[in-house]
Amino acid sequence: MDKEVTKLKAGLVMPIASIDNCGPDHWIDVKSIIVEALTDIEGYEFESKLVSESDSSGLIHKRIVQGLYNSDIIICDVSCKNPNVMFELGMRLAFDKPTVIIKDDKTNYSFDTGGIEHLEYPRDLRFSKIVDFKASLLRKVIATYEDAKNNPGHSPFLKSFGEFKVVKLDETEVTPMDLVLDRLSELQNDVNKIKISVPRKILKPNHEKLVEDLLLKYLDVTPAGEVNSKDAFTFVQNHLEEKSIGIPNSILRNGIIEILNKLGYFH
Known part of the structure; x- marks a missing residue:
C-alpha cells in the first residue's frame, strides 16, 4: 500500500530584481535551489512558487496577500533587505502562520526579526555549502510545518510579545456570474494600467x-x-x-x- 503523501503549498518571498550587486539571474538560481530542496521528499509533495504567481489573472497585490495567507508554509529570503520582501514578511508574521526565514552570509540580521532563527547560505552559491543548506532547509521546513500542525500554540513571532487576535482574511461565497464579473473588472484595471504605461509618441x-x-x-x-x-x-x-x-x-x-x-x- 502506498504511503500517504502530504501535499503542501510553499510560498516563496524573495527578491527578483537587481539589488546590492545581485542581478535577476542570481535570484533565479536561489529560487531553483529552494525548489530543488523541496523536491522528491518521501511523504511530502511541495508546490513551490512565488506568492505573486497565480494560475489566474488579477491584481498582483491581491494575489500576493492571498498567497501570503493561503500558503501552508512561507520561505522568506531577506537577503539584501529588499523593502518589498520585508513588508511581505511582516504580513505573513501578522497572520502568525508557519514561516522559515533564510538569508545570505553577506546580509546582517534585522532588529525586528533578529529573534527568529535564520538559515544562512553563501551569497556566491558555492556548491558544497549549498548542498548542506538545502538539507538544512528541508529539515527546517518540515519541522516548522509539523510543529504548526500539531501544536495549537505554534507562533513564529507574535507569542514573544503577548496574546494577540490573529488577522484572518474574510472568504465570501459568490455565484459564478459574480466571479466572472469580478475577474473582468480586474482584467479591465490591468488593461488600463498597460495603456497608461505604454509610451506615447509625442513629437517627431x-x-x-x-x-x-x-x-x-x-x-x-x-x-x-x-x-x-x-x-x-x-x-x-x-x-x-x-x-x-x-x-x-x-x-x-x-x-x-x-x-x-x-x-x-x-x-
Whole structure:
C-alpha cells in the first residue's frame, strides 16, 4: 500500500530584481535551489512558487496577500533587505502562520526579526555549502510545518510579545456570474494600467529639438515663478506659426509638458 503523501503549498518571498550587486539571474538560481530542496521528499509533495504567481489573472497585490495567507508554509529570503520582501514578511508574521526565514552570509540580521532563527547560505552559491543548506532547509521546513500542525500554540513571532487576535482574511461565497464579473473588472484595471504605461509618441525628433529650443527662449524671458505650460504653449505656438510649421495642438501641448518636466518644471 502506498504511503500517504502530504501535499503542501510553499510560498516563496524573495527578491527578483537587481539589488546590492545581485542581478535577476542570481535570484533565479536561489529560487531553483529552494525548489530543488523541496523536491522528491518521501511523504511530502511541495508546490513551490512565488506568492505573486497565480494560475489566474488579477491584481498582483491581491494575489500576493492571498498567497501570503493561503500558503501552508512561507520561505522568506531577506537577503539584501529588499523593502518589498520585508513588508511581505511582516504580513505573513501578522497572520502568525508557519514561516522559515533564510538569508545570505553577506546580509546582517534585522532588529525586528533578529529573534527568529535564520538559515544562512553563501551569497556566491558555492556548491558544497549549498548542498548542506538545502538539507538544512528541508529539515527546517518540515519541522516548522509539523510543529504548526500539531501544536495549537505554534507562533513564529507574535507569542514573544503577548496574546494577540490573529488577522484572518474574510472568504465570501459568490455565484459564478459574480466571479466572472469580478475577474473582468480586474482584467479591465490591468488593461488600463498597460495603456497608461505604454509610451506615447509625442513629437517627431526634428520637432522635439525645435520645440525645446523655443522653450529655452521662453524660459530666458520668463521669471522662474511665472513659468507655466499654458503660456509656454502660446509662446511656442506663435513662433511655430511664424515659421509655418504645423504641429497638432494635443501633440504640441503634451510635448511641451514633457520637455518642461525634463527641464525640472512641473506644471
